[in-house]
Amino acid sequence: MSIFPPEKRIWWKEPIERSEILWIVIALVWSLIMFVMMPYWHIAGEQNLSNEAYRIRPEVFAERTEAMAEKYTVREEGDTGIPVVHPPAGSDIYMLARLWEWWPVLELEKDQTYRLHLSSMDYQHGFSLLPENINLQIHPDYEMVVTIKPNRSGEYSVVCNEFCGIGHHTMVGRIHVVDK
Amino acid sequence: MINTTNYRTCPDTGFKIDLSADKLIKWNAVSGVVFLLIGGLFGLGVALTRWPAVHLLPADWFYLALTAHGFDVLLVWIIFFEVAVLYFAGAVLLGSRLAAPKVAWLAYWMMLGGAIITNIAVLRGDSTVMFTSYVPMKAAPEFYLGIIIFAVGVLLACIVFFGTLVIAKQDKTYTGSVPLVVFGATVAAIIAVFTIAAGAIILIPTLLWSVGYVGHIDTLMYKIVWWAMGHSSQQVNVVVQISLWYALAAILFGAKPLSEKVSRTAFLLYILFLQLASVHHLLVEPGLSSEYKIFNTSYALYLAVLGSMIHGLTVPGAVEAAQRKKGYNKGLFEWLRKAPWGNPAFSGFALSVVLFGFLGGITGVMMGAEQLNIIIHNTLYVPGHFHGTVVVGTTLAFMAFSYWFVPVLWQKELVMPGIAKWQPYLFGIGMGLVSVFMMGAGTLGVPRRHWDINFSDAAMAYEFPGAAHLMMGLNGMAALVGGLGAAIFILNMVGTILWGKPKTKAAPAAEPSTDTHGAQVLASHGSAEGMSVPGTFTLAMVFLVAFVLYYFVNWKYLAGVWPLS
Ligand code: HEM
Ligand SMILES: [Cu+2]
Numbered sequence: 253m254s255i256f257p258p259e260k261r262i263w264w265k266e267p268i269e270r271s272e273i274l275w276i277v278i279a280l281v282w283s284l285i286m287f288v289m290m291p292y293w294h295i296a297g298e299q300n301l302s303n304e305a306y307r308i309r310p311e312v313f314a315e316r317t318e319a320m321a322e323k324y325t326v327r328e329e330g331d332t333g334i335p336v337v338h339p340p341a342g343s344d345i346y347m348l349a350r351l352w353e354w355w356p357v358l359e360l361e362k363d364q365t366y367r368l369h370l371s372s373m374d375y376q377h378g379f380s381l382l383p384e385n386i387n388l389q390i391h392p393d394y395e396m397v398v399t400i401k402p403n404r405s406g407e408y409s410v411v412c413n414e415f416c417g418i419g420h421h422t423m424v425g426r427i428h429v430v431d432k
Numbered sequence: 433m434i435n436t437t438n439y440r441t442c443p444d445t446g447f448k449i450d451l452s453a454d455k456l457i458k459w460n461a462v463s464g465v466v467f468l469l470i471g472g473l474f475g476l477g478v479a480l481t482r483w484p485a486v487h488l489l490p491a492d493w494f495y496l497a498l499t500a501h502g503f504d505v506l507l508v509w510i511i512f513f514e515v516a517v518l519y520f521a522g523a524v525l526l527g528s529r530l531a532a533p534k535v536a537w538l539a540y541w542m543m544l545g546g547a548i549i550t551n552i553a554v555l556r557g558d559s560t561v562m563f564t565s566y567v568p569m570k571a572a573p574e575f576y577l578g579i580i581i582f583a584v585g586v587l588l589a590c591i592v593f594f595g596t597l598v599i600a601k602q603d604k605t606y607t608g609s610v611p612l613v614v615f616g617a618t619v620a621a622i623i624a625v626f627t628i629a630a631g632a633i634i635l636i637p638t639l640l641w642s643v644g645y646v647g648h649i650d651t652l653m654y655k656i657v658w659w660a661m662g663h664s665s666q667q668v669n670v671v672v673q674i675s676l677w678y679a680l681a682a683i684l685f686g687a688k689p690l691s692e693k694v695s696r697t698a699f700l701l702y703i704l705f706l707q708l709a710s711v712h713h714l715l716v717e718p719g720l721s722s723e724y725k726i727f728n729t730s731y732a733l734y735l736a737v738l739g740s741m742i743h744g745l746t747v748p749g750a751v752e753a754a755q756r757k758k759g760y761n762k763g764l765f766e767w768l769r770k771a772p773w774g775n776p777a778f779s780g781f782a783l784s785v786v787l788f789g790f791l792g793g794i795t796g797v798m799m800g801a802e803q804l805n806i807i808i809h810n811t812l813y814v815p816g817h818f819h820g821t822v823v824v825g826t827t828l829a830f831m832a833f834s835y836w837f838v839p840v841l842w843q844k845e846l847v848m849p850g851i852a853k854w855q856p857y858l859f860g861i862g863m864g865l866v867s868v869f870m871m872g873a874g875t876l877g878v879p880r881r882h883w884d885i886n887f888s889d890a891a892m893a894y895e896f897p898g899a900a901h902l903m904m905g906l907n908g909m910a911a912l913v914g915g916l917g918a919a920i921f922i923l924n925m926v927g928t929i930l931w932g933k934p935k936t937k938a939a940p941a942a943e944p945s946t947d948t949h950g951a952q953v954l955a956s957h958g959s960a961e962g963m964s965v966p967g968t969f970t971l972a973m974v975f976l977v978a979f980v981l982y983y984f985v986n987w988k989y990l991a992g993v994w995p996l997s
């Protein structure tokens with residue numbers, strides 16, 4: 253019994269039960285399949301993070317974001333006056349996270365590729381793109397670069413899903429995807 | 433050497449129990465249950481707030497309650513109970529005296545003091561940082577200090593346990609190798625030491641930072657080391673829980689492991705591979721390479737997952753073999769049908785095995801795949817997953833064990849044996865549904881740690897589908913059922929300890945014969961008689977099919993989202 257010492261003192265020489273061996277083999281094979289799925293998806297799948305990242309000071313990231321916004325703002329959204337930025341297809345685009353907003357609103361073209369740069373000005377934030385349900389962790393002092401290709405037009409929201417203080421639940425941003 | 437230790441002999445089990453160990457086990461277990469009560473109430477507050485139609489707490493209280501909930505249940509409740517299990521395994525199962533009872537008491541008071549300090553910091557309202565306390569969000573110094581004191585207490589408790597193993601060996605209180613359950617407890621204690629070391633590396637600088645002595649803490653480094661602690665501590669939970677599964681199989685059925693070799697090797701896989709894995713918490717973080725993420729998140733080729741899958745077979749397999757020896761031999765499942773389903777120690781154990789595997793295990797491995805994590809990270813799916821592990825797995829296993837261990841240790845009758853029969857079902861099914869609904873809402877993108885998914889005060893809003901709101905409502909209702917289950921457990925245990933009648937008959941949980949005679953018969957049970965556990969093997973195959981299907985369905989979901997590279 254498991255609460256007493258093994259009855260056979262030389263327990264490590266006892267033969268292993270057949271169903272156990274079979275199960276161990278099956279479980280091992282399944283473990284290896286699951287392992288291989290990840291490298292396989294890097295080769296054959298379309299959803300992979302490049303892991304391209306840089307250390308950056310928040311001010312520098314803010315400057316770059318503002319420079320983009322200055323150049324490509326097309327209108328303002330809602331009563332907060334947050335700019336809607338329509339950068340050229342294929343370009344580097346920026347969105348910054350700070351208490352408690354995602355800035356600016358981006359307007360992207362369907363089926364075009366963009367290099368999206370993300371960073372935080374203060375705490376960590378969670379970039380949750382809905383309804384796609386793409387989730388990325390945004391750190392201060394780190395700039396994350398993801399290449400995205402929006403393949404459906406519509407209105408998307410960026411909900412913060414990392415706790416970032418008392419206004420966390422008000423932190424929502426927007427990405428529009430438009431047909432060209 | 434003159435040994436002044438006093439012992440009593442347990443009338444139910446014949447175990448020789450060191451009286452100081454006896455007392456320490458009781459105090460640690462009871463303290464754990466008190467924190468389960470406190471933390472459970474906070475959890476209920478959180479669940480009722482996330483139920484959109486109820487929305488119980490204001491925002492600041494919600495985040496405060498969530499911080500307290502995570503800390504009190506995940507750390508304090510579980511670890512107090514685990515320390516009790518360590519002393520039980522070391523002193524009672526080995527029939528040894530406990531090493532250094534004074535140190536064990538110091539450990540106890542440090543754990544209690546630390547837990548209280550952190551709770552005060554949280555309740556004061558200036559440390560609402562969630563139990564993960566990701567920098568640069570800062571809590572009051574007492575928040576970190578309390579956790580550090582608590583952790584040092586746990587370290588002392590582990591040392592007492594190791595000391596007890598040495599004493600038992602020297603005094604030859606047992607022959608041959610230690611029992612499997614003690615082996616499991618030892619594995620848990622080894623991982624715990626690693627856990628605490630990682631905790632010291634990260635929490636001490638963070639404390640200094642919050643006081644102002646350290647200027648800057650790198651946010652990514654913090655998470656890597658924090659999760660080296662946070663993740664390993666979950667492995668401690670898994671190992672203790674599985675050890676208790678083996679213990680319950682032995683106590684309830686006189687079951688012996690199908691093969692000592694396999695079960696012990698599976699435990700060793702944990703030591704070898706589990707601590708590796710902290711990166712499944714950082715799969716969508718900037719600054720780590722995919723190669724490292726893949727290697728680490730799979731704990732090197734999923735060898736630790738292999739360990740868990742092995743236990744998933746050998747634990748029910750041991751029960752099946754024992755039941756078949758007793759003559760429940762008809763068909764695939766007579767052994768299971770004729771199991772004591774009305775005995776809460778058994779039903780809690782059985783539900784814990786099944787729910788842990790299906791709700792906690794499958795989902796955890798799935799979302800730990802590098803790319804799949806993109807559609808899961810920080811959604812409510814994550815708490816859904818770990819309520820499948822630490823609640824309906826670990827907590828339920830601890831409850832099941834308590835139904836045996838409290839009446840036996842205190843020598844009292846349960847005060848509410850009738851309701852106790854229902855308790856594991858209420859708690860297991862209620863909390864199992866909490867887990868399922870949170871996961872369901874998470875797949876629709878509902879964020880974790882979020883006060884208002886209606887975004888009523890936000891400048892912009894996202895409208896979640898109706899199904900998400902529905903699931904949050906059902907989650908609240910299921911939480912009430914699970915909470916009721918937890919409350920009944922706590923009442924029954926506290927009631928038994930305070931007002932229980934002295935015990936007259938054998939432990940209820942020990943009903944289907946725990947006599948060592950049975951054990952001797954079983955001992956001769958040869959393991960190489962061919963497929964002796966066909967029922968368990970069939971169940972394992974059902975599990976595998978569910979696992980494979982669920983795993984690939986999620987890859988299909990992933991394939992549907994925007995291309996990313
Ligand atoms: C009465 C029983 C319980 C209920 C109703 C409950 C409910 C909840 C809910 C609704 C959340 C919030 C999810 C979110 O908003 O992010 C949560 C979080 C959590 N629960 Fe529970 N829970 C219970 C018991 C437990 C137990 C026994 C444990 C551990 C052993 C546990 C561990 C946690 C942890 C670690 C978190 C995460 C806190 C965080 O995100 O910082 N819960 N629980
Ligand atoms: Cu945020």
Ligand SMILES: [Cu+2]
Binds near residue numbers: 377412414416423
């Ligand atoms: Cu946030």
